[in-house]
Amino acid sequence: MESQTIQNLKTRLIQEQERLNKQIEQLEDTGLDDSLADSTSELSRYDNHPADLGSETFERSKDFALRGNERLLLSKVERALEDIAAGTYGYCKKCGNPISEDRLEAIPWAGTCLSCQEEDDRPDPFPRPLEEEILETPFYRTFLDRENEHRESVGFDGEDALQAVLRWGSSDSPQDIPGSHDYKSLYPDSEEHDGIVDPADRIPTQPRSKR
Incomplete structure (x- = not known):
């Protein structure tokens, strides 16, 4: 200029x-x-x-x-x-x-x-209340995981409640949900490990037999 x-x-x-x-x-x-x-x-x-x-x-x-x-x-x-x-x-x-x-x-x-x-x-198509930016557990909206890992709650939140209900089925079929291959993956983050950290944690432990 x-x-x-x-x-x-x-x-x-x-x-x-x-x-x-x-x-x-x-x-x-x-x-x-x-x-x-x-x-x-x-x-x-x-x-x-x-x-x-x-x-x-x-x-x-x-x-x-x-x-x-x-x-x-x-x-x-x-x-x-x-x-x-x-x-x-x-x-x-x-x-x-x-x-x-x-x-x-x-x-x-x-x-x-x-x-x-x-x-x-450009207006936000899905606006949320401003106070949600500073709210913490258990008051903030817990339906979806937070982008920042340090703000994600490991407790049973709204998303976990939805997953627990959808595991029993819904009116959707695999063709309705992109990326779904069977009826076990018809809810958000269906591939998450439930109650475990690693798939190996599902292997039951047995006491070692005495020799």
């Missing part, structure tokens, strides 16, 4: 930074950090019906959302200015490829290329 183009984008970023700082300052000057009781000149809200303060509560939440959005955008602008100073501006943070000039002209603070951004914006 030409130095003149980078300089023009830097000028736009500085102007955007000044605008955002001014916008945040204006929002905070309206008493955003004051309590709702102070802003409405009410001694207490307990003697009022909740609907009496509906408009005030909505406006307060809207101002909080606007300030949060401006702060988020400001952080992206400041990060772009830091990248210009470091000489890494214009490269995707995910794949490392150059970001097109057209995209930077439209969004000077863009940190990813168009393809990576589209991948991030």
Whole structure:
């Protein structure tokens, strides 16, 4: 990217930074950090019906959302200015490829290329609650094994319960399950060793006869 183009984008970023700082300052000057009781000149809200303060509560939440959005955008602008100073501006943070000039002209603070951004914006077809990322046994979803081995539970979990039920049969046949060859492999991870570590553990032990 030409130095003149980078300089023009830097000028736009500085102007955007000044605008955002001014916008945040204006929002905070309206008493955003004051309590709702102070802003409405009410001694207490307990003697009022909740609907009496509906408009005030909505406006307060809207101002909080606007300030949060401006702060988020400001952080992206400041990060772009830091990248210009470091000489890494214009490269995707995910794949490392150059970001097109057209995209930077439209969004000077863009940190990813168009393809990576589209991948991030693509909705998850099977979304799960965010709290599941930090839950541990026995509270997290145990239907499937975890990708990280250190988080897999060796106890009887949801997947083991499903396997125990499906061992007695289901309406599926081997032709319905890819990779299945008989009726004994019609459930997830049917090749797992049940209650043993090695196939040799299935060999019964017999006491050695006395000579």
